[in-house]
Amino acid sequence: MGGYSSQELTAIFVMQGFSGLSLFCVFLLMALGLAIIFGQMGVINMAHGEFLTLGAYITWLVSELGTSIWPWMEHIYFPIAILAAFTGTFILGYLVERFMIRLLYNRPLDTLLATWGLGLIMQQAFRSGFGPREVSVSLPGWLMGSWAPTDIIDIPMNGMFVMGITFFITLGVVILLYKSRWGIKVRATTQNRAMANAAGINTQRVDRFTFALGCGIAGVAGAAFTTIASTGPTTGSLYIVDTFLVVVFGGAASILGTVVSAFGIAQSQSILEFFLSGSMAKVITLTVVVGILMVRPQGLFASKVRR
Template identity: 45%
Template sequence: MRSLLGLLLMLAAISCHALAPDLAAKIAVGESDERVAALNEAVAKGEPQLAEFLHALQDGRVRVKDGKALIDAPEGDEPIVNNRMRREIDAALAGLDLVSPDRAVRAKALTTLRDEADASRLPMFEKALAAETDAGLKAQLTDLVAGALLTSDDAAKRKHAAEQLTGSADPAKRAMLLERLASEPDAGAKRAMEKAADAIQSRLAWGDRAQLLFSGISLGSILLLVALGLAITYGLMGVINMAHGELLMVGAYATWAVQQAFRSLAPGAFDYYLVVAIPVSFLVAAAVGAAMERSVIRWLYGRPLETLLATWGISLILMQTVRSLFGAQNVAVENPAWLSGGWALLPNLTLPYNRIAILGFAALVLIAMALLLSKTRLGLMVRGVTQNRRMASCVGVNTARVDTMAFALGSGIAGLAGCALSQIGNVGPDLGQSYIVDAFMVVVLGGVGQLAGTVYAGLGLGVLSKLLEGWQGAVLAKIALLLLLVLVIQKKPQGLFALKGRSVE
């Protein structure tokens, strides 16, 4: 009875899996080279149920008996699947996905096979290339076919493959060309490979430059957001606010609190928590700033040293308060789904969506600030007090109220900067300390009270910082920027874009 049951199970296994028996056996047992060749042959032929057989082989559900490899057979020996075979099976499964009707599956398979170009897989690549309809994926497949031809025994094919790769921008293909160059015996193929490697390097260099420029502009937009609020408070009241960085931290923690509320109360709407977090971070930071101004700073106008010490003390109080409420460890703020990932323009040039969003956010905040200062009554009063406080008071402007509103506005913008910073890193009690020095550098370099100067200085310092980091490293880059700031202050104490007029002087 037991033997009859085993026979029935074996017949069921044979009937359910229509992979050619001889190929299945060659893939399951034998020398590694022979098994790999049989595997590539099966992929090129498009054997039915091959994927199911390979998954079963990976899972240890294949048994070999009497020269036959069967899935879920009750008896038999388990084939040995070493690291090489596992790698080859993964590549074969990806090769089967190259003809999937789903574009996303095909794109993922191409990513998997990018470093697996080999002449033995050429039939599989050519079959996928003939069936591919998407222009972008077809270009990648063309590069993959050319990479596989580089390992051909035919020198003419290797030369033709190198010529095809001249238009590539894939660093893996350049590495393959350089590796092949070391052992290439044919002079013509060698020249073609050298030319292709140089062309790819030139294209990659442009990608590196673009990545550096984007990183600089991204850093500049962050510095701009951080410094905008400081430009208002420092430019309007001359207050050296050492707690400005902690106002960033307050905005970041407000964003984290909104995220936690959405996760608990409305998990289905989690991807929209930023829509609520932006105004909340502004209002919370603005409230803290207004409280600071009304309780401490208003009594210290005209006394810069005392103001500096007082705001430094406030910054310590705020940091300790956050540690007591939320703990000393960093908290993670998760990106919404629409801010995750990036826009890949080249293999070495990817623009993260969260950085792109911060660029746009900084531009919107800047435009809103410019309109508020130039088109509203509050902006008119702020500009009047900035240029000549005594005259503004003489014509009926309540300068104390304007001071509070302006300080709250600057603090609120710092909160928005904290909200933005939460999307690119963890949030902790020391978050603001990383940006306070850079914020003052931007304001001083751009000119106190000058919105346009703050923009130029923020973006300029961001790009210059990344250029210097690529040249000398982060520490020396920071030292060089500080030396530059000292030179600017010596030559132009009012900043590069200082206001003109008798009241300023």
Template identity: 60%
Template sequence: MTFDILLMEMFNGISLFTILLLMAIGLAIVFGLMGVINMAHGEIMALGAYMTYLTSIGFAQYAPDWMDIYLFVAIPFAFSVTFAFGYVLERVFIRWFYNRPLDTMLATWGLSLILQQTYRSVFGAQEVSVPLASWLIGAWEPTAGIQLPLNRIFIVGLTALVALSVYMLLYRTRWGLRVRAVTQNRAMSAAVGINTKSVDALTFALGSGLAGIAGCVFTMIGSTNPGTGQVYIVDSFIVVVFGGIQSLIGTALSAFVIAESQTALEYLLSGSMAKATILVLVIVVLYFRPNGLFSIKSRG
């Protein structure tokens, strides 16, 4: 019995890990490349969730017989909308705040408030829910005492696919090579002919698109409201800083450690105490390792 509970709690931690990872990867890419502290990243996640909601409404109204596959339309749709939104946002807004971290934080915080109010005006202040496809309802029971929800199993698989795609994009393509070059030395990259402005815009758009997928995933486990993004934005920043700036592997490991620790502590303590304990532990670790637990070592 104890082993069954432990296994299910570990799986719940993996479920939290998937959302944190999708949010934190986008933040890590943008933060590591441009040093942009995007406080509106959570609202971009909420935009992805609302796009998923609109997709479900469209299928329910115009193609009810195809509701079981609406997610396969909603996921690329949420990514495309948030990718385009991120690209435009970087071109007309974010680019004016480079190398001004405090101004960037304040400006994007103001943008997050504007987006929240926009969502309230368009979708209402009430929570909206997205119906699960029939094949995601229920649980897989490998043994009599263990139940693993099918929707969370799907989320884990989707996150693994997205993480692998991002890795291949950044480490197996010429565009990824340019991104890594700009991250390491922007001036030298520009000197050898890399269009750093284009890299900035596409990278910010990619980070936004990943947040959109995170929003789509969130609709499978909870309801969406204008403040949904604020639930995960602080945790996502903690993951990025704890893992080490510019380290995607560190971000993934950090998300896993924090998610599993938080799930275990929530089982033993209250939710608020679990978050407070995690924050204290992160502060202690960063005191001894200010560059993050899994930061990239560089030659002096």
């Protein structure tokens, strides 16, 4: 393959595979939030990418505070930025559900158009507030550098940190959905809203918290994104199609399907990009995914729900 030795090919696959893991983490965090909103609530949130962008900009603001105004924060600002990104996007998501989404339930086309318009408004707000140019965070020293298990393999530290964040967020979502009282209420509302209301579950509160949580996780995805790329007003819109693809391919409302789908798509794109152009890698990946969905339209792991 291109004149590479077997040792060089092994190193290429390992390093591209780890690069794919960084992309996988962003895909998974985005898709987890979308799987909660789309899979559990049936809401098509076209502004989901803008919540990633908002989380990234919040991280950048905390980075600026930690490097310019409050130097004592320089080495500890990133965990604070992650919490701030989650909190900011969670609050905005709560308000969006309270004043817009709740009026559009069972109207998927209206929800799609409304959230698409919200996304455009947020993009313009980012341009007005932060400028049209992309911004980059100043990573603390402990996120710089790499770990070299061999002479020809270098694994960046920021990638390993993002993987750790993704693992704990995913574990937390699984515990919330399947091991908590709130998760029982969410699944009851998903399966039979009328019966859940009759059983005393405040389904409006469940919807509001579920939507806000999905947006908050997208904010964490934005914080993770700042470790691998710069952020601009339209950054989130570049990932929204891939994120919907991950959720649909894995199976709506299936956390396991979301993880498997995000891993497969991210790894395929990362490895193919080394040998082909980025656009061709995406075309091949999308072609394979669409082909599988034609055979299995319910996705890889369809959830069994009684309605």
